[in-house]
Amino acid sequence: MNLLFKWEWLPDLGKGLTLTVELTAACISIGAVLGFLLAVARIYTRGPLYWLASAYVQFFRGTPLLVQLFMVHFGLAGLGLRLTPLLSGIIAMGLNTAAYQAEYFRGAIQAVKRGQTLAALSLGMTRWQAILYVVLPQALRLVLPAWSNELVYMLKYTSIVYLIGLPDLTGVGRTIASRNFRFFEVYAVVALIYLALVLLVTMALRGLERRIRVPGLGTAR
Amino acid sequence: MSLSDWNTLVQGVPTLLSGLWVNVQILLGLIALGFVLGILIALVQVYSPKVPAALAVGYEWFFRGVPEMVLLLLIYFGLRQFHVPITPFIAAVIALGLRSSAYQSQIFRGAIQAVGERQMQAALSIGMTRLQAIRYVILPQALRLSIPPWSNEFSSVLKDTTLASAIGVIEVFRKARFIVGRNYALALPAFMLVALFFLVLTYLGNWLLGVLERRYRIPGFEMRGAGERF
Amino acid sequence: MALLVVEDLHKRYGREEVLRGISLELEKGETKVIIGPSGTGKSTLLRCINRLTEPDRGRIWLDGVEVTSPRTNIYRIRSQIGFVFQDFNLFTHLTALDNVALGLIRVKRVPKREARERALRELERVGLADKADAYPAQLSGGQQQRVSIARALAMDPKLILFDEPTSALDPELIGEVLEVMIELAEGGMTMLVVTHEMGFARAVADEIIFMEHGVIVEQGPPEVLFTNPRVPRTAEFLRKITEFYGKSG
Numbered sequence: 001m002n003l004l005f006k007w008e009w010l011p012d013l014g015k016g017l018t019l020t021v022e023l024t025a026a027c028i029s030i031g032a033v034l035g036f037l038l039a040v041a042r043i044y045t046r047g048p049l050y051w052l053a054s055a056y057v058q059f060f061r062g063t064p065l066l067v068q069l070f071m072v073h074f075g076l077a078g079l080g081l082r083l084t085p086l087l088s089g090i091i092a093m094g095l096n097t098a099a100y101q102a103e104y105f106r107g108a109i110q111a112v113k114r115g116q117t118l119a120a121l122s123l124g125m126t127r128w129q130a131i132l133y134v135v136l137p138q139a140l141r142l143v144l145p146a147w148s149n150e151l152v153y154m155l156k157y158t159s160i161v162y163l164i165g166l167p168d169l170t171g172v173g174r175t176i177a178s179r180n181f182r183f184f185e186v187y188a189v190v191a192l193i194y195l196a197l198v199l200l201v202t203m204a205l206r207g208l209e210r211r212i213r214v215p216g217l218g219t220a221r
Numbered sequence: 222m223s224l225s226d227w228n229t230l231v232q233g234v235p236t237l238l239s240g241l242w243v244n245v246q247i248l249l250g251l252i253a254l255g256f257v258l259g260i261l262i263a264l265v266q267v268y269s270p271k272v273p274a275a276l277a278v279g280y281e282w283f284f285r286g287v288p289e290m291v292l293l294l295l296i297y298f299g300l301r302q303f304h305v306p307i308t309p310f311i312a313a314v315i316a317l318g319l320r321s322s323a324y325q326s327q328i329f330r331g332a333i334q335a336v337g338e339r340q341m342q343a344a345l346s347i348g349m350t351r352l353q354a355i356r357y358v359i360l361p362q363a364l365r366l367s368i369p370p371w372s373n374e375f376s377s378v379l380k381d382t383t384l385a386s387a388i389g390v391i392e393v394f395r396k397a398r399f400i401v402g403r404n405y406a407l408a409l410p411a412f413m414l415v416a417l418f419f420l421v422l423t424y425l426g427n428w429l430l431g432v433l434e435r436r437y438r439i440p441g442f443e444m445r446g447a448g449e450r451f
Numbered sequence: 452m453a454l455l456v457v458e459d460l461h462k463r464y465g466r467e468e469v470l471r472g473i474s475l476e477l478e479k480g481e482t483k484v485i486i487g488p489s490g491t492g493k494s495t496l497l498r499c500i501n502r503l504t505e506p507d508r509g510r511i512w513l514d515g516v517e518v519t520s521p522r523t524n525i526y527r528i529r530s531q532i533g534f535v536f537q538d539f540n541l542f543t544h545l546t547a548l549d550n551v552a553l554g555l556i557r558v559k560r561v562p563k564r565e566a567r568e569r570a571l572r573e574l575e576r577v578g579l580a581d582k583a584d585a586y587p588a589q590l591s592g593g594q595q596q597r598v599s600i601a602r603a604l605a606m607d608p609k610l611i612l613f614d615e616p617t618s619a620l621d622p623e624l625i626g627e628v629l630e631v632m633i634e635l636a637e638g639g640m641t642m643l644v645v646t647h648e649m650g651f652a653r654a655v656a657d658e659i660i661f662m663e664h665g666v667i668v669e670q671g672p673p674e675v676l677f678t679n680p681r682v683p684r685t686a687e688f689l690r691k692i693t694e695f696y697g698k699s700g
Contacts, residue, residue, distance in 0.1 A: 062423040063416035064380035067394060071416070074401060075409030156288035163387060170290055183298035187291055195286040336543075342503055343540035343599075347554035347606055348530025357557055362544045439544050441588030 005185040009176050016172030017193060023089055023168060024155045030094030031154075032147075035101030042106055044131075053102070060099030066160050068092050073164045089161040097154050104150065108143035109135060141212055148205035152198055159194075169193060226406050233400045233411070240393035241418050244382040247313050247392065251378060254318030259325025264355065266326065267333050277326070284323035289384055292316040297388040313385035321378050328370045332363035365437050372430040376423050383415075393418060452515055454479040454641055455500070455610055460509035462495055469495045470506070471665035477610065482642040484652040484673075487662035488688065493645040494537075496662070497612045500643070501525075501532045514609055530558050533603025533611035538619045539595040541587040547574060547598045548583040551605045559606065573601040577631050593624030597631055604635075611635070613644040647696055649689070653677065661685045 041053035060068065072095075073088035083091070112135050120130035162171030169190060177186035265277040284292070296319075297312035336359050344354035386395040397415045401408045455477040462470040469492040477483055485493050498504035500511055502518060502525055511518040518528050541550050551570035555561040561569070574580045577597040587595055596616055603611050613632065617625040629651050636642055636655040646652065652659055653673050660670040661682075669676065669685045680686045 059416070059420070062376070062420040064383040064394070064419055066383045066386075067397075067412050067416050067419070070394075070398070071409060071412040074405070075412050078405050078408035156286075159288040159290040160384065160387075162290075170288065170294070173291075174294065177294075177298065181302065183302045184295065184300075187295035187299055191287040191291050191295060194288055194291060195283065198286040339536070339538065339540045340542060343534075343536060343542065345503055346501060346529055346532075346534035346536075347602065348526045348528075348558040349554070350526055353557055357553060358542050358544075362542075365544065439588065440586045 003185050004180075004182055005189060006180075009186070009189075012172050012176065013169060013190065013193065016167055016169040017197070019167060020155070020158050020169040021197075023086075023093070023158045023161065023166075024151070026090045027093035027097055027158070028151055028154055030090065031097030031101045031150075034094065034098035036105050038098060038102035039105035039109060040131075042102065043109055044127075057099045057102050060096050061103070065093070065096050065157060066163070068096055069160060069164060085161070085164045085166045088164060089158070089166055093154060093158060093161075097150060100150055101147065104143050104146040105139065107146070108139040111142050112138045138214075138217060141214060141217060144205070144209050144212070148202065148209070151205065152201055155197065155201060156194060223406075226404060227410075229404055230400070230407055230410055230414070233396075234414075237393055237396050237400075237411075237414065237418070240391065240396035241422075243310075243390065243392040244379075244385075245422075247310065247317065247382045247385055247390070248379055250314035251318035251321055251382075252375065254314060255321030255325045255378070258319070258322035260329050260360075262322060262326035263329035263333055266330050268351065268355070281323045281326050284320050285327075287320075289317060289320050289381055290387060292320055293384060293388050309385065309389040312388060313382075313390050317378060317381060317385070321374065324374050324377075325371070328367050328374065329363060331370070332366040333359060335366055336362045362439075365434075365439065368430060368434045368437075372427055375426055375430065379422055379426060380419055383419075452512065453477055454481075454514055455643070456510075456512040457496075457500065458510045458512075460496065460499055460511070461507045462492070462499060462504065463507060469665055470499065470509075473509070473662075473665070473667060475660060475667065475670070477641060477643060479609075479641055480639045481657045482636040482640075482644065482655050483658045483660055484656040485643065485645045485660045485662055486647070486649075486652065486688070486692070487668075491663045492665045493662055494614050497534070497614050497643065497645060500612060501529045501534060503529075503534070526558070530554065530606050531609045533600075533606060533608035535596070535599055535603055535611065535613045535616045537615040539587070539592070539599045541595050541599055541602070543587055546584050546586055547579060547590065547601075550587070550598055551602045554602065554606050570601070570605055573605045574598070576604065577601045578627075591624060592620045593627045596620065596628045600628075600631055600635075610641045610643065613642065613646065615645050615647070617646065617648060647692060649677075649693055649696060661688065663688070 038053045038057060041049045042057070045053075069088065069092040072092040073083060073085065076083060076088075116134050116138065117130050120134040121127070125133070158168055159170040161168050162174055165171075167175070173186050173190035177183045180186070262277045262280060265273050266281075267274075269277070287295075293313060293316045296316040297307065297309060300307045300312065340358050340362065341351075341354050344358040345351070349357070382392065383394040385392055386398070389395075393415055397411045400411050453476040455475075457473060457475045460470050460473040461468070473492075473496055475483070485496070487493055495504060499506040499509075500518070506519065509519070513528060513531065516528065517523060518525070541547075542553065545553060548567060548570050551573050552563075552566040555566035555569060556563055559566075571580060571583060574583055577600055579594060579597055579601070582590060582594060582598075585594075587598070590598065600611075600616075616632070617628050620628065625648070629648060632642070632644070632651065633655055644651075644656075656673050658670055659673050659676045661668045661676065661680075663684065669680060669682045671681075676685060677689060680689065
């Protein structure tokens with residue numbers, strides 16, 4: 001079994017890696033904002049807003065991300081709304097991770113003890129002030145471990161976007177592999193690059209967790 | 222969308238369902254593989270000497286860190302490159318199963334550690350061997366504790382069976398793409414239909430696991446864990 | 452030869468020497484009580500006797516068989532030595548009855564029906580036949596400890612080791628467990644008991660062993676130790692513990 005990997009393939013893989021990272025950053029950010037709003041809707045509102053947010057979370061958590069990606073890219077195109085693959089990728093993955101992040105936020109917000117809100121209200125704060133200044137600073141710390149997992153999860157899952165034609169790390173790897181008939185070598189290198197990236201991100205987030213830890217405030221897990 | 226488009230979609234339902242059956246088969250295969258390997262890995266991590274335990278940790282770390290899509294491509298095309306006669310279906314079961322084993326081992330390891338060393342000591346004190354203690358005392362409890370986080374892993378891998386389409390398994394998503402390829406107007410409804418199938422399967426699975434959990438609940442003993450996505 | 456012989460037992464954890472040459476003997480039918488401040492190696496000693504913890508040095512015999520020999524089938528030895536834990540350690544997933552029957556079925560290979568009949572008799576013996584189908588989490592601490600004694604008894608042990616069996620119990624639940632233990636002692640069971648219950652020690656112990664810092668400071672019949680200890684440190688400890696736990700135990 002002779003193996004062959006050419007170093008000249010690395011720059012292209014590097015470009016793919018850049019796209020993977022950008023895509024992850026974009027969809028995680030969208031997901032964080034949307035997820036937070038969904039969580040707030042699910043905790044602090046009743047009626048249609050609550051039901052809408054709940055249905056959203058249920059749908060995006062209960063169906064495959066790959067199918068969601070194709071619904072956005074090809075489904076919307078069928079309705080006349082043509083998005084670039086990049087935009088479709090960001091939107092689909094952002095919508096998906098929003099549903100998961102909403103659940104993590106919700107868990108964390110609800111994990112903040114009721115007495116904390118009561119104490120804030122007793123000082124004369126409004127409900128929103130209590131949420132903003134007392135509940136959230138605690139909840140965001142509590143959510144970090146779960147949120148780190150989600151970030152790593154999305155980082156890996158962006159590998160499906162090559163199926164709608166995006167040259168991400170996996171996509172570039174696939175092109176090189178099939179052009180040179182070196183599937184094993186190229187995919188093994190791609191796998192190692194993902195591993196390194198995951199390790200890096202995990203360590204960075206652990207560091208962040210340590211830095212913002214408050215003595216006595218438990219972690220979500 | 223015209224009436225004839227709808228007609229095409231309705232006619233496609235049986236073929237989509239037959240594709241869904243393939244997903245279920247992949248699911249059963251990968252879950253079984255992941256379950257057996259996952260328990261073994263967890264037991265090695267908790268009970269074996271340092272070197273095998275470290276290897277098991279490395280195994281878990283590798284299969285948790287590599288994207289499933291890359292694993293699928295690596296195992297299917299990588300093996301084909303060396304003329305190993307592997308079908309896409311088998312490659313999918315192996316790739317997704319190995320990945321799942323890493324996640325399941327994490328679940329089982331946590332549960333075994335939650336059962337605790339004292340139960341092991343009590344079992345040893347009446348003369349059981351370590352294997353007997355694991356079989357009759359540790360695992361029956363650990364498996365019960367595993368059900369809630371395991372349900373998460375279950376819904377996760379259920380949806381991930383669609384990834385098998387990328388290496389050529391003709392499952393439900395692949396079939397939907399065939400339908401859409403012939404008629405682009407059907408893209409949204411066809412994919413939506415597939416999504417609905419998975420919603421139903423997810424609910425069905427969670428319901429079954431809920432029944433299982435209640436059936437095996439130990440009276441008076443509370444155990445519930447909120448899990449994350451795997 | 453005595454039923455249990457412990458000879459020059461040593462055990463260290465890291466830099467701390469927990470057992471520093473313990474020797475003791477226990478005749479068949481005897482009950483000996485080990486007392487001493489916490490953290491002086493009493494639990495470690497018990498765990499070494501059935502090798503739940505491996506001693507570093509020293510030898511142990513049970514009924515003429517060397518427990519510490521590498522050729523000995525330790526599982527067989529353990530099935531002959533009952534062990535009652537401070538925090539009960541009942542198998543969480545099994546009913547009281549199955550907790551008692553499990554060792555019979557899996558270790559002694561007794562047929563299931565027979566094992567369960569035997570288990571029920573042992574539960575009767577500790578006064579818990581009516582709780583046979585209850586799970587540990589549905590029982591009080593005292594009841595759990597009685598089940599765990601039944602679990603030990605079911606194996607027909609030659610010897611039962613008790614590791615502070617009442618320390619984890621609420622005061623009002625201690626009595627029911629001690630009652631069972633007194634009955635056992637009076638019925639001729641061989642028992643080695645680590646406890647702070649001085650009332651129990653006075654009532655049933657053939658001998659009291661005072662341990663501190665990994666060595667046996669003094670041992671002798673309760674009447675001697677309680678009234679006329681040889682070593683001043685023994686007197687001091689007994690005075691303190693009696694003040695703390697009360698005379699009756």
